[in-house]
Amino acid sequence: MEGETGLPLQQLIASFDNKCLPKILQVISGVYFQGSIYELSGSEVCFCTGDLIKVINMELQSVCCEYISNKEAFELPISHTGLYKVVPEEMPYSTIEEMVSLRPVGLDSCLPFTFTSRSKMTLDNFTLAAGRELTVLSVEKDQVRCHVRGEQDVSAEVCIPLSFRGEFYECESEECFTLGEIMSSACLRSRKFRTTKCERPLILSPIYQVHAIMNLRKNVFKFSSSSEVDVIDVTEQCKDVAFVTPFSLTEVLSQPDESFPVVVEVLEYPQADSVFTCSWLPELSKSKHLVFHKKGTSDWILFSSLKSRKVQQYFLVSQQYGGRFRRRPREFNSVYELYVASVQAPGLRLSVTRSCEEVEEEGLPALTVGEQLEVMHCDTMELPCGSSKEQKQSVEALICHRLQEPDEGDDDDDDDDDDKRVQQKDKIEVISLPLYMQAHFMEVLSDNKKYRLRDLDKEFSFPLDVKIVNRDNEMETDPLVGHTCLKIEGAISEPIIQASFPHRPDHCFKIPTQWLSMSVSFTNDPLPWPSDQPPDCHVDRVTEVTDTFFYEYHKRGNSDAAPPPRPPKRNLSSSDTSRKSFKPPKKPTKADKSKLRQDESITTTDFANLTINRKKRPPAPPPPVIFEDQPPPLAPRKHSIDVTTSKALPNMYVKREVSIKTAVADVDSDHDYETVDDSLLTMMQESQNNVKFY
Structure with a gap:
């Protein structure tokens, strides 16, 4: 490269356009990008003399404006509106x-x-x-x-x-x-x-963000075209130089079918906050090799476990899942939920699980636990509005049949069966349930059949509550087993890549390309099986996902869903006096508190006989008999002490006399003292004369 004169990178890049790419540039005079060898956006950006750079894309970022007279330069955004x-x-x-x-x-x-x-x-x-x-x-x-x-x-x-x-x-x-x-x-x-x-x-010069790869790098890196590097165009001379080309998973899908199966190398692996919690995801790391068997589209069913569990789980289950399911009755907490379910599955039969009182002005009927209803259709009902009975407002309601329980009778008597059926039809009561009504129901099922997953998808509308009764015997461990109830949220179809690790080429898993961000490069490594003996692949049928996947799925499907209806305004007519006359209790004033204390006061004598727990004080023990002309007996010295039975003896050597002065209340005083009863004073003096202080 001696004697070759290069051009500034900014000048050469400005002469390119995306139609002439890719271009291979060689660094003639390399300096560190912005004087640093530290990482930018996860990759080290520096150029050394002799490096080959393959430019694969350019994005216009801004415009460099330089005055010819004094070489003063500044940048302007491409959206600048000046002329x-x-x-x-x-x-x-x-x-x-x-x-x-x-x-x-x-x-x-x-x-x-x-x-x-x-x-x-x-x-x-x-x-x-x-x-x-x-x-x-x-x-x-x-x-x-x-x-x-x-x-x-x-x-x-x-x-x-x-x-x-x-x-x-x-x-x-x-x-x-x-x-x-x-x-x-x-x-x-x-x-x-x-x-x-x-x-x-x-002089106006474009500043690009250049996307390039290098023969010593395995990922796409980006740098500014304003980097102070001198380069030359060596595209024609370096046509045969092999550059590692990274592919995103979406770009892998665009490759022809003849490119598979192939061994690839992971360049950028998914981040830790992935939406999948499957077993194969932690094994993906940089420089890890994978076998991409084929590409295609996979149909999955999204399951969720009960919310009552400590950790709610979510699963993507392939329709090839071999387990058997049995339907479970669904629970509904509002009439609007019933309406949504009845649109998907007409003829819904329900059992009331919580009683409701009738509120005539709001159109809420009375419901009793155990009553059975059959959903018919959605219609409108009239409710009173305002103080005038003539004013009406229309609200949407679910029309249901209240089913009567059949009368008990002789099972052998079949002569009047037709008459009984006619009588039962006459007993059917039509009720209207406003969509805003909060009530509790449970679905009534007469079906006890076992279903495969693909049959459930064909015969029923989702969501659907099921219970697994037979596991998939072809799976080593079935994560769906052990759940008392699973809810089928819906079906999903995603483009996938069927992959495996080279040490287990027959154990495959599906990678949803739109939910994982990673890049790979195709290698020339041989496939890990004989060319004429491809493995019999077993694909994972259950993939656990996080709640992020669950919320994103519902965000995509229900972005235009209408919210539940709001209840109508309450009828504030004059007849509703009970609500108008209700007043919240007032806070007690100081006078009320003082009066309350006086009402709850007790006499001084009773107060003296009460302990802290407001119980009567037990009677005092009799005073010990002591003769004045004899000294008190000495307690024998104890050489050993029994902790469980020993008690401290009172000190008998101290004798004091306590005089109690009677306090006379001053009538003219401003202080409000309580007077002490004479009988109480007498009792206190007698008791204190008999007390010895030790």
Whole structure:
């Protein structure tokens, strides 16, 4: 590479467009990107001398504007709305051919343009004065066809040979361009411009975000075209250089069927917050090899477990699942839920699980636990509105038949069966349930049949509550077993890639391409089986997913679903006096609290006989008999102490006399003291005279 002179990366990239890609560039003078070798967006971005860069895509990010006079530069977004005029070149052209040949690439897109001549021009019998403006309309084989505007708005067309000599100057055009228009034309990008408000000429250069791969890298990296690197175009010389091409899962789907099966290498693996919790996902890592067997579309059924479990689980189950299911009755907590279910499955029969009182003004009928209803259709019902009985409002309601229980009778008597059926039909009561009504029902099922999953999908509408009664015997472990109830949320069809690990090529799993973000590269490694003996693949039929997948699924399917209806305004007529007369209890005032304390007060004597638990104090023990002329007996010394039976003896050596002064209440005092009863004082004195202080 000695002696080769490269171009700045910014200049060379500006001459490319996406139609000519890919291009292979070689670094002639490499420097670290922005003076750093640290990672940007997860990949190290630096260029060294001799590196090969394969440019596969470019995205226009902004425009670099540089003043010619002082080299001052700044960036503008591509959406900038300012207008720019083309600045004509200052140097003169000696021939028409030279002026045309030095025009930017893509001459046709730059026509028409205007020029003048400093000298008189004589063309056959036609003479043009100096300084006359000529507009080039087209370039033909050996001449240009020009338009000339003369005096008094007289115009004509003349043909000038390309070899005609003179001193020609380009004129300024009145046409204005936006940054988007300038950047979209290779012809305009090479010209000088000025704004409509400033005469200083500018050079406009596009700044791209370049998507490229390198022969020593295994993933696509992005960098700015403004990086200070000198490069040369070596596309023709390096056609045979093998670059690792990364593919996203979506791009893998676009590959022809003949490309499979193939061994691939993982370049970027899914993040930890994936929507899948399957066993094969943690094994995916960078540089891990996989076998892609084939691509296609898979039909799944989305299951969810009961919400009452500690952790609610969600599963994607293939329709090839071999287990058996039995239907379970569904529970409904509102009439609107009944309506949605009845639209999908007409003829729904229900049992009331919670009683409801009748509210006539709101159209709510009375329901009793155990009653059975049959949903018929949806209709409207009239409710009173306002104080006037004549005012009505219409609300949507579910029309149901209240089914009566059959009368008990002799089972052997079949003569009157027809009459009984007629009587039962006469007993059917029609009731209307407003859609906003909150009630509790359970589905009544007479079906005890076992179903395969594909049969449930054909015969019933989802959602559906089921219980698994037979596991799939072809699976090592069936995660659906052990759940008392599973809810089928709906069906889903997704593009997939059937894959396996090379050490277990027969144990396959399906990768939903729209739910995982990862990139791989195709390798030339041989398949892990003999060419004439492909493995008998066993595909996972149950894949556990997270609640994120569940919510995204419902967000996609129910984005336009209407919300449940709101209940009508309550009838605030004068007849409803019970609601108007109700007043919340007032907070007690200080006077009320004082009165309450006086009412709950007790006498002083009773208070003295009460303990902290408001129970009567037990009677005091009799005083010990002590003779004044004898000393108190000495307690024998104990050499060992029994903790369970020992008690501390009172100290008998201290004898004190306590005098109690009677407190007389001062009638004239402002303080409100309670007076002590004389009998209470007498009792307190007698008891304290008999107490010894130790």
